[in-house]
Each structure stands twice: as structure tokens, then as C-alpha cells.
Amino acid sequence: MNLLIDPTSRLLAEMIQGTALRHRVLAGNLANVETPGYQAQDVSFSVALEEAGRVATGESVPGRVQSTITTDAEAPIRRDGSTVDLDRQMVRLSQNTQWHNAMLQILASRFTQMKAAIKGQA
Amino acid sequence: MDGELSALDISASALVAQRIRLNVVTENLANAETTRGPDGGPYRRKVAIFGAERAGTFDQALTAAVSTVTVPDIQESEDAPRAVYQPAHPDANPEGYVMMPNINSVLEMADLLAATRAYEANVTAVQAAKSMATKALEIGR
Secondary structure (H helix, E strand, O other), rough: OOOOHHHHHHHHHHHHHHHHHHHHHHHHHOOOOOOOOOOEEEEEEEEEOHHHHOOOOOOOOOEEEEEEEEEEEOOOOOOOOOOOHHHHHHHHHHHHHHHHHHHHHHHHHHHHHHHHHOOOOO | OOOOOOOHHHHHHHHHHHHHHHHHHHHHOOOOOOOOOOOOOOOOEEEEEEEEEEEOOOOOHHHHHHHEEEEEEEOOOOOEEEEEEOOOOOOOOOEEEEOOHHHHHHHHHHHHHHHHHHHHHHHHHHHHHHHHHHHHOOOOO
């Protein structure tokens, strides 16, 4: 990732790592759908603006992505103590996959544009 | 997809666990009428116990929070066998009762369906991981 010198590509790359982590967490929930007492987890993302001062001038400043693994304390508990809801986890998995693939697509097209610019093509 | 435990490892552990459970349920159903088990008495219902297993060492805070699933034990049920009155049966006791395994086919079938559903859900997770990895290969192509 050292070649990604511009902040937007770095932001994309960090979000992609975040969604990859979220996939692993959701896969862990699905793997433990029948494990008694298992607490379902999720990953939440927050983007921190790097320099708050530059926001005032109107420049858009892509920040750094923070991924945090969270446990939902209010999730409904099944009889065996597990909080994994299969349908909800499947929906999240699907959304996360689409989001991940969409950002990969954007990153790929950025590289295509960079290559075209380097070659001098319109 | 870095880290010691990949998404595919997690989903694979689930597929293995559900298959073990499937085998246990099938064994229960096959032995619903077995009066002579390995220890001489009626067959005892088996139950697969599921447990979550934390991955990674604790200095890797993010990877340590993700779990695989394992089947640490297959326990034999302590439920009392059913007594069925069949004096002509070779395994009948002096009062004419045969001790049959306490297996409820309906419960076992429900377990079978749950195992199948969990298996399919984890196969979907594997497909998602594969599509994400394939997509990543398209960067810079």
C-alpha cells in the first residue's frame, strides 16, 4: 500500500480492509450460529478527519478509517443464550460484500485513470 | 484477508462442524430401534456440543476477537430409555419390557433441518469471500 500516495486511494484501501475484517467477523457469527451463549459481533467504521483546520477552507479532506469490533448488547437472546439471528447476519453479509466489491471497483478504476494519465491518453 | 485466520478458515470450520452434527443426527435416526448397543444396553442418543474458539494471540487485538466454531465433544445423553412392552422380544426383561433408545424422530429431523440451513448459510459466506478475493485481483488489470 506504499504506492498509494494520494489520500483518497488510501481512504479507499482502509475501508476495503475494514470491510474485509467485517466479513471475517460476520463469517465468525455464521460459523457460531448454533453455539450456545455466543454473542454476535459486528464492525463499525468511523472516518476521522486528519486535520480539522483544513475543513474550514472548504477543502475536502479524506481521513483515516477506524474499524471497531462491537458487540450488540440489545440483540434479542435465544433460548440457548446466543444472539445470532441468521437472517439478519445473511443480510449484513450481502450488504458488506456489495460495499466491498463496489469500493474495489472504484479503486480499480482510479488505477486505470492513473495509467491512462501516465500514458498520455485522454 | 490478512491475519492468521482467513475468512475461508472460519467458514470451513463451520462446514466441518455442521457435517459432524449431521453425522450424529443420522446415527441417532439409524439407531432409533437399536436394543443392543456397544455396552450391551440400548443405544444412547448422541449430541454434538458446539463451542466458539478464539483465533490468534491476544496481542493482535483485532484478529483475537474473531472466532471459529469447533465440536469439542459428542456427548451421550443421560436420558432414560423407553420401556416398551414386548414379551416375545429376545431382549425383553423378565417383566416383558424391552428398553428402547429414547430417540424422538421429529426432534432429530428438526435438528437435521437446522444443520442443513446453517451449512447453506456458511456456504454463502464462502461464495462471498471468493467473490471479494476475485474482485481484488481486478485492481490494476
